[in-house]
Amino acid sequence: xxxxxxxxxxxxxxxxxxxxxxxxxxxxxxxxxxxxxxxxxxxxxxxxxxxxxxxxxxxxxxxxxxxxxxxxxxxxxxxxxxxxxxxxxxxxxxxxxxxxxxxxxxxxxxxxxxxxxxxxxxxxxxxxxxxxxxxxxxxxxxxxxxxxxxxxxxxxxxxxxxxxxxxxxxxxxxxxxxxxxxxxxxxxxxxxxxxxxxxxxxxxxxxxxxx
Amino acid sequence: xxxxxxxxxxxxxxxxxxxxxxxxxxxxxxxxxxxxxxxxxxxxxxxxxxxxxxxxxxxxxxxxxxxxxxxxxxxxxxxxxxxxxxxxxxxxxxxxxxxxxxxxxxxxxxxxxxxxxxxxxxxxxxxxxxxxxxxxxxxxxxxxxxxxxxxxxxxxxxxxxxxxxxxxxxxxxxxxxxxxxxxxxxxxxxxxxxxxxxxxxxxxxxxxxxxxxxxxxxxxxxxxxxxxxxxxxxxxxxxxxxxxxxxxxxxxxxxxxxxxxxxxxxxxxxxxxxxxxxxxxxxxxxxxxxxxxxxxxxxxxxxxxxxxxxxxxxxxxxxxxxxxxxxxxxxxxxxxxxxxxxxxxxxxxxxxxxxxxxxxxxxxxxxxxxxxxxxxxxxxxxxxxxxxxxxxxxxxxxxxxxxxxxxxxxxxxxxxxxxxxxxxxxxxxxxxxxxxxxxxxxxxxxxxxxxxxxxxxxxxxxxxxxxxxxxxxxxxxxxxxxxxxxxxxxxxxxxxxxxxxxxxxxxxxxxxxxxxxxxxxxxxxxxxxxxxxxxxxxxxxxxxxxxxxxxxxxxxxxxxxxxxxxxxxxxxxxxxxxxxxxxxxxxxxxxxxxxxxxxxxxxxxxxxxxxxxxxxxxxxxxxxxxxxxxxxxxxxxxxxxxxxxxxxxxxxxxxxxxxxxxxxxxx
Numbered sequence: 001x002x003x004x005x006x007x008x009x010x011x012x013x014x015x016x017x018x019x020x021x022x023x024x025x026x027x028x029x030x031x032x033x034x035x036x037x038x039x040x041x042x043x044x045x046x047x048x049x050x051x052x053x054x055x056x057x058x059x060x061x062x063x064x065x066x067x068x069x070x071x072x073x074x075x076x077x078x079x080x081x082x083x084x085x086x087x088x089x090x091x092x093x094x095x096x097x098x099x100x101x102x103x104x105x106x107x108x109x110x111x112x113x114x115x116x117x118x119x120x121x122x123x124x125x126x127x128x129x130x131x132x133x134x135x136x137x138x139x140x141x142x143x144x145x146x147x148x149x150x151x152x153x154x155x156x157x158x159x160x161x162x163x164x165x166x167x168x169x170x171x172x173x174x175x176x177x178x179x180x181x182x183x184x185x186x187x188x189x190x191x192x193x194x195x196x197x198x199x200x201x202x203x204x205x206x207x208x209x210x211x
Numbered sequence: 212x213x214x215x216x217x218x219x220x221x222x223x224x225x226x227x228x229x230x231x232x233x234x235x236x237x238x239x240x241x242x243x244x245x246x247x248x249x250x251x252x253x254x255x256x257x258x259x260x261x262x263x264x265x266x267x268x269x270x271x272x273x274x275x276x277x278x279x280x281x282x283x284x285x286x287x288x289x290x291x292x293x294x295x296x297x298x299x300x301x302x303x304x305x306x307x308x309x310x311x312x313x314x315x316x317x318x319x320x321x322x323x324x325x326x327x328x329x330x331x332x333x334x335x336x337x338x339x340x341x342x343x344x345x346x347x348x349x350x351x352x353x354x355x356x357x358x359x360x361x362x363x364x365x366x367x368x369x370x371x372x373x374x375x376x377x378x379x380x381x382x383x384x385x386x387x388x389x390x391x392x393x394x395x396x397x398x399x400x401x402x403x404x405x406x407x408x409x410x411x412x413x414x415x416x417x418x419x420x421x422x423x424x425x426x427x428x429x430x431x432x433x434x435x436x437x438x439x440x441x442x443x444x445x446x447x448x449x450x451x452x453x454x455x456x457x458x459x460x461x462x463x464x465x466x467x468x469x470x471x472x473x474x475x476x477x478x479x480x481x482x483x484x485x486x487x488x489x490x491x492x493x494x495x496x497x498x499x500x501x502x503x504x505x506x507x508x509x510x511x512x513x514x515x516x517x518x519x520x521x522x523x524x525x526x527x528x529x530x531x532x533x534x535x536x537x538x539x540x541x542x543x544x545x546x547x548x549x550x551x552x553x554x555x556x557x558x559x560x561x562x563x564x565x566x567x568x569x570x571x572x573x574x575x576x577x578x579x580x581x582x583x584x585x586x587x588x589x590x591x592x593x594x595x596x597x598x599x600x601x602x603x604x605x606x607x608x609x610x611x612x613x614x615x616x617x618x619x620x621x622x623x624x625x626x627x628x629x630x631x632x633x634x635x636x637x638x639x640x641x642x643x644x645x646x647x648x649x650x651x652x653x654x655x656x657x658x659x660x661x662x663x664x665x666x667x668x669x670x671x672x673x674x675x676x677x678x679x680x681x682x683x684x685x686x687x688x689x690x691x692x693x694x695x696x697x698x699x700x701x702x703x704x705x706x707x708x709x710x711x712x713x714x715x716x717x718x719x720x721x722x723x724x725x726x727x728x729x730x731x732x733x734x735x736x737x738x739x740x741x742x743x744x745x746x747x748x749x750x751x752x753x754x755x756x757x758x759x760x761x762x763x764x765x766x767x768x769x770x771x772x773x774x775x776x777x778x779x780x781x782x783x784x785x786x787x788x789x790x791x792x793x794x795x796x797x798x799x800x801x802x803x804x805x806x807x808x809x810x811x812x813x814x815x816x817x818x819x820x821x822x823x824x825x826x827x828x829x830x831x832x833x834x835x836x837x838x839x840x841x842x843x844x845x846x847x848x849x850x851x852x853x854x855x856x857x858x859x860x861x862x863x864x865x866x867x868x869x870x871x872x873x874x875x876x877x878x
Binding site (some may be wrong): 025028032044047049050052053054055056058059089092115118135136139153154157158159161162187188197 | 708709710712713715716717719720721722723724726727728738742766769
């Protein structure tokens with residue numbers, strides 16, 4: 001399994017999202033679940049715009065991933081309740097102005113962990129070449145003209161870049177197993193993920209509902 | 212704009228170019244001045260050196276002229292000759308600066324160019340006793356400004372621009388209005404104090420002055436920000452503001468100018484002014500977009516005559532500019548919109564060579580333009596059209612600074628509520644400090660009709676002082692300030708495929724989550740636009756339309772680049788045998804586990820590096836039995852090395868480096 005730091009309490013996270021936002025998300029949850037208490041994977045099929053998203057599978061998967069739901073066990077949950085829904089949404093909450101360095105760092109790590117879990121589909125804590133290829137193929141799946149070969153070679157090239165960044169000069173007998181979370185952190189160093197990975201919960205248009 | 216940042220080779224013998232250059236420049240200028248003076252005084256065609264008598268005006272039949280062995284006919288070539296001399300002068304000055312490689316990092320080029328201009332202006336003034344009439348406002352607006360804006364618009368990072376569009380628009384429109392009215396009214400207040408002797412300047416004149424001096428200038432911003440490398444977000448905010456505020460500057464300037472000339476002002480005129488703003492802005496953008504599409508469409512059919520492809524890019528963009536100017540719309544916005552529209556589609560239609568030509572020619576034109584503008588500003592400063600008034604000038608400067616700072620601060624508090632990434636105090640400070648004035652207000656002030664503005668000279672002096680202050684003091688000190696405040700700098704890394712993959716992945720995640728929440732964010736609109744673009748626009752405007760992924764195009768670009776680099780650095784033809792030798796010594800290097808490596812080898816040998824295959828024949832003779840396996844490993848090693856090199860590479864443009872570094876690794 002992947003190394004876990006001290007787990008923040010879910011209720012503290014929920015407080016970080018304002019009550020207005022919770023209300024709105026609750027309404028959305030009810031729409032998705034069709035007034036049931038839990039959501040299953042099938043409920044996500046009712047979102048029309050999500051169909052065109054090439055990595056739809058991974059996004060839906062992320063909602064049910066037990067690692068994201070901060071549960072001790074591994075694997076996939078069958079259904080999630082509203083609290084779990086909120087937990088997932090809290091990964092996308094905006095940065096608060098009064099956060100100090102340590103909080104910011106933890107904030108950033110949480111978000112990157114979420115993304116890491118999306119890449120690492122077999123839950124072994126490493127992104128192997130095969131998983132990376134999988135990601136690239138899905139990303140490029142919307143393009144009918146592209147051969148599978150190209151997708152694979154792109155993934156291979158990217159993996160080699162990752163190896164160069166993370167391990168640098170490799171010794172004669174070193175084998176690069178895959179991208180660990182630390183390596184992943186290194187690669188996202190230049191990018192402000194904590195400010196970009198944020199969905200504004202204000203100004204929601206209720207036209208975007210599911211049928 | 213990157214050509215100016217190139218560090219020259221640290222060669223030891225550096226001729227003292229700058230002092231030697233000055234007499235050359237002086238000679239050129241004096242020569243031009245003198246030639247003009249002499250030509251004005253004499254009859255054309257006749258020369259002092261010619262033999263024979265000058266032809267008499269009546270041209271009597273029997274007074275023949277002998278054949279002139281040598282004639283000097285300056286007026287015939289006067290205009291092109293002078294233009295060429297000026298451009299030559301500007302370019303020589305640029306060479307001069309870059310010979311001292313420390314100089315451009317301390318003092319921005321714009322300052323040095325203005326100084327050169329001042330010097331020249333002084334020389335010409337001394338030679339002719341009148342102000343050199345070089346910078347005509349028409350010349351500036353019609354010939355010198357468009358190339359700079361075109362270059363900036365063509366290479367603008369569109370994605371970042373549109374992400375920050377709201378903020379940019381807010382600063383440009385509301386900020387400029389705030390500044391204009393604030394400066395105008397406070398100056399009027401100062402003028403009311405009779406001790407300063409300014410009471411004859413009316414409120415409207417002050418407002419007009421305020422409107423022309425509040426415009427942040429794109430040329431100055433580009434010149435200064437280019438060297439300090441702040442992060443792209445800040446750069447796009449200041450630069451975008453300087454481009455978009457043209458609309459409001461045009462409107463306010465014309466508005467107040469007409470008001471000054473009208474006897475009574477009715478409410479309807481104010482509404483007309485507001486409506487004018489929308490027409491100027493939106494009209495300019497529409498013209499630009501329309502001509503951009505026409506240009507893209509035209510390039511769809513140019514595959515048989517590749518040679519004139521670059522011409523279309525320049526013609527259509529210039530056409531958009533002057534069409535907008537014809538209707539008194541915002542030319543800057545038109546040409547920017549045209550360039551941004553054209554860029555996407557033209558890039559796919561034209562050949563590689565044409566693309567390179569377009570890029571270099573654009574940069575060359577904009578570089579020359581910018582140099583000329585600053586030199587002319589210096590030259591035009593020297594002269595007799597100045598009127599100094601301590602109060603007016605110093606208060607103008609003071610108010611410009613105060614209102615700009617206040618404006619940025621207040622506006623940012625409001626816009627931060629709507630932004631995903633709030634702007635910190637550091638950002639605000641840099642935005643306020645980076646509000647440089649330049650040639651646009653300079654030219655606008657020269658355009659004021661002297662009949663309506665009896666104190667025009669005072670305005671000119673004040674504008675010049677403000678420009679000099681912002682360009683010199685703010686331009687020179689912004690770099691140490693940026694370092695002192697530890698503003699985030701741009702990290703110009705090589706574009707990596709993995710980064711592109713991450714970015715795209717992330718976009719999709721964000722869009723997906725937004726869809727789940729039922730929230731329409733930026734990503735939603737961007738997605739919608741992309742779908743529309745793919746369905747209709749690309750099919751219409753691009754010749755061989757294949758839906759392309761940015762990941763694939765980037766990957767292909769990088770592959771080509773690597774292959775070219777390797778071929779250029781001679782790696783492929785030079786080092787085959789030594790590589791095979793070192794292969795033995797280095798042992799097996801496994802970047803990935805063996806089964807995976809098997810796969811990669813397969814793919815790599817199949818898909819990539821056709822160039823390598825051709826030269827592999829050398830290796831066959833010196834390689835042992837397992838030729839296929841060795842070949843593939845070799846490719847892998849080379850690729851890894853080159854990747855590492857490229858990742859380690861800083862922004863230097865020297866070409867010698869790859870051969871040295873890589874062959875050192877091999878030996």
